[in-house]
Amino acid sequence: MRLSNRNKASVYNFINTLLIMFVIGGIACFFLEEYRFNVLGRESYLFIIIPILLLTLFYLNGRQIFEYDSDGEALNFKNRNIIPFLDRPLHDEFPKYKLIKYEVVHILFVKRLYVTISSKNTGSTMLKYEVSYLTKKEITDLRFSLNKVVKTNNDKKEQRLKND
Template identity: 75%
Template sequence: MRLSNRNKASVYNFISTLLIMMTVFGILGFLANKYRFNALGNESYLLIIIPVLLLAIFLLNGRQIFEYDSDGEALNFKNRNIIPFLNKALHDEFPKYKLRKYDIVSVFFVKRLYITVSSKNNGATMLKYQISYLTRKEVNDLKISLNKVVKANKEKKD
């Protein structure tokens, strides 16, 4: 099964550009109000606070693009940001039989995928992916696919 939200990259790029522009214009509006017009008073701080808060929420939500591929004998996970220099892109590929378990944690508007993979050195390795920008249907499809792999691995063990 293949799952990707790469086609939404232009939407995320537009949103990030819009938020950056709102922040810049908010700062310019604040400075113009503070040193020239003085029309808003203390409310002029909202010109900076609101856009910066929205931009911080967008960036703290995690990497926007998530790709998953379970076709064949390996599992592929890719997680990257639309702005390449912000975070290092994650790319992991491993055989299906190494997948032990997975967990999806959702706190407010942030979703994370934790995958436990068996390894030779220390028994298990935890891989972390940010899936906040996946829709509910995409998350459910991901769960179904990972459940199949985990179930098949448990049957082979027994």
């Protein structure tokens, strides 16, 4: 199964550009209010605070583009930001049999995917992906696919233990 919200990158770029324009416009309105009109008083700081708060929320929500591919014998996860220099993109590929468990965590407006895989060196490794910008249907499809892989792995593990 393949899952990607890469086609929404133009929407995220537009929102990013709009928020940056709000910040610049807010700074301009603040300086006009402070040095020219002086009508609002202390409320003029809201011209700067609100756009910066909105821009910060947009970036704190996590990497915008998430891609998942479970076709074949490997699981492939990609997570990147629309602004390439802002954050390093994540790219992980590993065999399906290494997947132990996964968990999707919702904290306020932030959604994260935690994937635990088996590792020779440490026993298990946890990988973290930001899936805040996926729709409910996309998250449901992702859970369905990962559940299928985990169930298959557990069935094979039980069968091996039963045969031994």
